[in-house]
Amino acid sequence: MSYIHFEFNGKPMVIDxxxxxxxxxxxxxxxxxxxxxxxxxxxxxxxxxKSVIAQTMASFSSYLKKKWNMNKxxxxxxxxxxxxxxxxxxxxEKPNMSDFIYDEAYNSLSTGKTFLKAQxxxxxxxxxxxxxxxxxxxxxxxxxxxxENIAVARxxxxxNVYRTAHSITKDFAGDGVMRKLTVWERGFFKxxxxxxxxxxxxxxxxxxxxxxxxxxxxxPPGQFENQFPFGKEDYEKMKYDAxxxxxxxxxxxxGEKGTxxxxxxxxxxxxxxxxxxxxxxxxxxxxxxxxxxxxxxxRHTILDARQMVANGV
Numbered sequence: 001m002s003y004i005h006f007e008f009n010g011k012p013m014v015i016d017x018x019x020x021x022x023x024x025x026x027x028x029x030x031x032x033x034x035x036x037x038x039x040x041x042x043x044x045x046x047x048x049x050k051s052v053i054a055q056t057m058a059s060f061s062s063y064l065k066k067k068w069n070m071n072k073x074x075x076x077x078x079x080x081x082x083x084x085x086x087x088x089x090x091x092x093e094k095p096n097m098s099d100f101i102y103d104e105a106y107n108s109l110s111t112g113k114t115f116l117k118a119q120x121x122x123x124x125x126x127x128x129x130x131x132x133x134x135x136x137x138x139x140x141x142x143x144x145x146x147x148e149n150i151a152v153a154r155x156x157x158x159x160n161v162y163r164t165a166h167s168i169t170k171d172f173a174g175d176g177v178m179r180k181l182t183v184w185e186r187g188f189f190k191x192x193x194x195x196x197x198x199x200x201x202x203x204x205x206x207x208x209x210x211x212x213x214x215x216x217x218x219x220p221p222g223q224f225e226n227q228f229p230f231g232k233e234d235y236e237k238m239k240y241d242a243x244x245x246x247x248x249x250x251x252x253x254x255g256e257k258g259t260x261x262x263x264x265x266x267x268x269x270x271x272x273x274x275x276x277x278x279x280x281x282x283x284x285x286x287x288x289x290x291x292x293x294x295x296x297x298x299r300h301t302i303l304d305a306r307q308m309v310a311n312g313v
Contacts, residue, residue, distance in 0.1 A: 001222065008059040009076075009229050015060045016222035019191060022157055023057050027064045030097055030133045037126065037136045037155040039197070041143040043162040043212065049186040050161040051103055051235075052226055054137040055080070057159075058099040059229045061135055065097055075099040077230040082242035084118050088125045097133045103239075104140040119147045126154055144201070144210045151201045158197035160212050161189045161224075187224055190217040272297070 003014040015023070026036040038057065042050040062075035079094070080101045081087035087102055102122075126136070143151060143158055163186045169178040192200060192215060200215040207214075228235055272295065279291050292298055 004060070006060060006063045008063050011227075011229060013056065013059055013227050013229065014225055015056055016189075016224060018219045019057070019159070019189070019222055019224075020060060022191060022193075023060050024064055026135055026156065027061050027068070027070070030135060031068070031070060033131075033133060035126075035130050035133050035135065036157075037138060037150070038157045038159060039143055039146070039151070039155045040137055040139045041158065041160045041212075042139075042141045043160055044142045044144075044210065045163075046141055047186075048161045048163050049224070049226065050139050050141075051101075052228070053159065053161055053189060053224045054101050054103075054139050055229055055235075056224055056227060058101055058135075058137055061099045065099075071095055071097040077234060077238065080235070080238065082239065083245075084122055088121065091125075091129055091132065091134065096131075099135050099137070101137045101139060104138060116147070119150060123147070123149050123154065142210070143197075143212075144204050148201065148205070152198045155197070156194050158192045158200070159189055160192075161186075162212075164188055187226060188221060189224060190221050191219060193218045276301075 002017040004017050004020040005012065005014050007013065026038070030036060040050045040054045040057075042048040058075045058079070062071075062073075065071045065074045074095070074097060079099060080103065081090075082103050084102055084104070087100060091098075091100065104118075122138075138150070138155070140146070143160065163184050165182050165184050167180050168183055170181050171178055172181065173179065190212065196215050196218050200212070203214045204210060276291060276295055276297070279286065279294070292301070
């Protein structure tokens with residue numbers, strides 16, 4: 001196994017030689033008015049290192065573009081996205097022949113129609129922005145969850161990242177007895193070119209079997225280093241902030257949908273709350289149970305109503 005050594009962002013980095021040839025081919029062809037999409041899957045798991053290898057590939061692509069006078073600054077931390085909408089909005093404003101990573105791990109928490117719509121938006125975006133001659137790295141846990149148009153037609157390469165396991169013996173209980181432990185190791189990948197990944201997807205469609213072992217990789221399995229071109233802390237902070245925004249958006253969305261009430265019912269509830277508050281102000285000696293009897297509501301509803309009016313809701 002051999003590696004290509006290169007420098008990016010002032011840091012020494014390495015990439016598997018055969019994977020480097022794949023990236024070099026992609027970069028070379030963008031010079032000829034093409035763009036490229038590489039799928040980075042995580043063996044249907046999380047925590048396998050797919051974001052790390054995606055950054056390594058994007059860094060090497062950027063290194064080559066600078067070396068070949070195509071784009072002197074094609075990849076930086078702001079080119080890593082966890083929100084497909086944000087990436088789509090930003091790409092047109094950035095230089096041609098750039099490198100972008102879309103980490104779909106968080107958006108994939110929205111399954112069903114939302115997930116399918118996000119993929120369709122991405123397809124439309126790829127079609128409209130081919131003239132930019134960019135390379136996109138789509139990072140997600142499972143290749144087989146993609147729509148056919150992305151998995152087959154639009155992407156050039158599939159890289160699947162996985163972990164291995166081996167056993168060691170250790171006196172972990174402290175009682176003098178050596179017992180077996182299973183140790184997981186990250187940093188391994190397999191790669192399929194267009195024909196091989198398309199065959200894999202076709203087999204999945206016909207057999208419904210989700211397995212990366214159905215088709216032999218294009219070249220022998222390789223390894224990658226746990227390297228962060230922009231610093232692990234900066235990347236993890238950006239990832240955390242994106243997750244918090246995503247959770248906030250989901251909570252807001254669920255709040256907007258959550259009542260399940262018609263506008264007419266919501267208006268009636270507001271009027272009821274205002275009436276309860278008015279009665280309490282005009283008749284301060286009246287107890288909550290008495291007000292509840294007049295309005296036909298419970299004491300808890302009265303307390304909630306006063307709070308809602310006080311908050312201007």
